[in-house]
Amino acid sequence: MSDVDATEAPAPQQEFDALIDADSRIEPRDWMPEAYRTTLVRQIAQHAHSEIIGMQPEGEWITRAPSLQRKAILMAKVQDEAGHGLYLYSAAETLGASRDELLHLLHAGKQKYSSIFNYPTLSWADVGAIGWLVDGAAITNQVPLCRCSYGPYARAMVRICKEESFHQRQGFEILHTLTGGTPEQKAMAQDALDRWWYPSLAMFGPPDSDSTHSEQSMRWGIKRFSNDELRQKFVDMTVPQAEVLGLRIPDPALRWDEDSGHYRFSEPDWEEFWAVVKGRGPCNEQRMTHRRRAHDEGAWVREAATAYAAKRAAAASQPTASVA
Ligand SMILES: [Fe+2]
Numbered sequence: 001m002s003d004v005d006a007t008e009a010p011a012p013q014q015e016f017d018a019l020i021d022a023d024s025r026i027e028p029r030d031w032m033p034e035a036y037r038t039t040l041v042r043q044i045a046q047h048a049h050s051e052i053i054g055m056q057p058e059g060e061w062i063t064r065a066p067s068l069q070r071k072a073i074l075m076a077k078v079q080d081e082a083g084h085g086l087y088l089y090s091a092a093e094t095l096g097a098s099r100d101e102l103l104h105l106l107h108a109g110k111q112k113y114s115s116i117f118n119y120p121t122l123s124w125a126d127v128g129a130i131g132w133l134v135d136g137a138a139i140t141n142q143v144p145l146c147r148c149s150y151g152p153y154a155r156a157m158v159r160i161c162k163e164e165s166f167h168q169r170q171g172f173e174i175l176h177t178l179t180g181g182t183p184e185q186k187a188m189a190q191d192a193l194d195r196w197w198y199p200s201l202a203m204f205g206p207p208d209s210d211s212t213h214s215e216q217s218m219r220w221g222i223k224r225f226s227n228d229e230l231r232q233k234f235v236d237m238t239v240p241q242a243e244v245l246g247l248r249i250p251d252p253a254l255r256w257d258e259d260s261g262h263y264r265f266s267e268p269d270w271e272e273f274w275a276v277v278k279g280r281g282p283c284n285e286q287r288m289t290h291r292r293r294a295h296d297e298g299a300w301v302r303e304a305a306t307a308y309a310a311k312r313a314a315a316a317s318q319p320t321a322s323v324a
């Protein structure tokens, strides 16, 4: 609720509040408070950056995938992540933030991406663990975003979530194959779970007591569940899946709590989380160096595409001319 008396509130603000209260969608043409716009741009940009930076840890395994079929699946998955980045940068564009501008902010270190991608992929089992846990955590985070109050973001999330559930299954299936294999393969799967479990829990962000942006985002219908609620959902969903795989969650305190109907679990190491957020994770530098280089090396593609589009537009305005 606005703290301005309703009779004095400017009409656009009242209309905006009414749409939010009715759980309707805000569209690009609608008036919106500046803080709502900047919150969305920050969140969508961080999300888009995570999608494209997230291509790196798995992309490193495309040449080393253990079979042609695994290679084809992994290539499709990594390409999906590029597509997710594209949908999200497009959603941010409807708020007046161009893709160039957002990439510039990422490259300058002024915008962030999910810290999970600052961990290395040391074995093939890590590709399975990323699909199962990281994409699994992403789904838990993103399904409620399909009902986000901003229309273009909500619609982008519907398609993204369908693809993420394929990613989650392919990761689970990689681990299922490994855990049904030799003792060495099973040990490789366990090692991957040991390393990815806590960073995956940290993907939901700091505990509710330390989360700065949550309350306002909840009121605006951008966020539907708190960080701790989402983390709990993820743990409740994932522990039985680990049992199917025959893998042990690396948390001695993990137990089923009959009274609450939830698993009890240990929190990630928040000091480590903040260190990684601040740039001191194992791969922060590597990821950003690679990203900037890929952007620079792709300059000719953007220039060629722009020149081609200009040529087509010129040809379209002169019906007799043909495009070479
Ligand atoms: Fe994705």
Ligand SMILES: [Fe+2]
Residues within 6 Å of the ligand: 081, 135, 138, 163, 164, 167
């Ligand atoms: Fe994904």
